Amino acid sequence: MEFKPFGWRHFEANVPEDWGLTKEGGSKGQGFFQLEDRYNVRMEVAWQYAPFEKAPDPYETFNNYVKDLGKKMKKLKLPEPTLVKKEEYEVYGHEGMHGLFKAGVWVNSTYIWYCEIMEKMFTLTLLHKVDEEFNDIERQIVESIKCHYKPGEKALWTMYKMGVRIPADFYLVSARFTTGLSYILWRNKEEQQVLLSVFYAPFSSRILRDFGSVDKLLNKFVKKDILGKYAKFGKIKSEEKKLNGLRGHEFSSSIMTFSFDRIMLKGYLFVNEKDRLLGALIVFPKKKYGEKAQKTIKNVLNQLLSHT
Structure with missing residues (x-):
């Protein structure tokens, strides 16, 4: 077995x-x-x-x-x-x-x-x-059970047949699994403004056809369904970007807070050779968490790309 x-x-x-x-x-x-x-x-x-x-x-x-x-x-x-x-x-x-x-x-x-x-x-x-x-x-x-982590270790989260490891100081706040678009959303335990998410759909051609465009998918599914209760952004903008030779998009948005630290949204989505849509995003305060956020999202993205 x-x-x-x-x-x-x-x-x-x-x-x-x-x-x-x-x-x-x-x-x-x-x-x-x-x-x-x-x-x-x-x-x-x-x-x-x-x-x-x-x-x-x-x-x-x-x-x-x-x-x-x-x-x-x-x-x-x-x-x-x-x-x-x-x-x-x-x-x-x-x-x-x-x-x-x-x-x-x-x-x-x-x-x-x-x-x-x-x-x-x-x-x-x-x-x-x-x-x-x-x-x-x-x-x-x-x-093989593992019920705790050492400082700096990453925790495994499984969605369908995919697995991603993220810092163990992130905890689950929301998740949805369907035959269409599915996602997991986490919040950082210490920095509550930091959100991390991965999302997935098995038939990207059908999903993109239903939404009409990548931008419409981002501004409905990502902005409203994933982030709606936890972070309020204006329009999400995207641009085409090749990711390991695959067709993809980089997307972003931002808002200013009363503390004058800009809250950033940065993410990527791509379609692999099996017509699966995969994506990852991170929300973070630019001054306090900017450098760490870049490392985190790139690490998660590389893990998703490994599933191609």
Whole structure:
């Protein structure tokens, strides 16, 4: 079986090639996401913020999980889960617990641990049928988990079959996945005026035909759909630009703030040989973040170009 690196909301692991993100949600205090194959949910990661001085005990959290799982299954009128294995387990250097449950034809393998660096209590749930060969898959996933980052490290974010690594001090504020235009938008934790986004469409010829032009796409989709709630710009201007030999555009806009520091928008979009439209943009205060912004957007752009 082929595996791929997957990352979302500062959590990474190698997962089977055909698993994809289908549901996610959260805030600064808690969150979750699910991965599915063609048939079922296969993996769920959930976390709850817990300050280090009030760090919960994984053993106690696991026992509460067992009780809650039983109540949940009973409420849904599903087979009652049987705990067939319970053990201490280390995940990415953190002490935790592992439990194996059986309920009807399904096996639920759950890992619970506290990451003192991110100050989060994690719960990883892996699901498979009793007659499936799953041990190697589970081992590959668990042994590749990454739940925290060292200073200066970049976090992996996966959109469809693409992955981009961005500085770990960016967090998710908005995302949309459709069969048309999809995007992810992040905000910098320290510099709240700094926004970073990547966007994607599988059939660029159809998308550009629907909008009528690149400028119309930028001033509707980018300006309104991606940035509308977070940064107000005037007209976005663009010019044609070759990117690694591919047809593309560079676009920009700016606004003046009360602090007399101009807020800049800079971005690129291009169409690759598979008719995919790919783009990246960054919003930043020119004086405070200008040099760093240039490095960040170029790095992200180069990663997108590598997917051609």
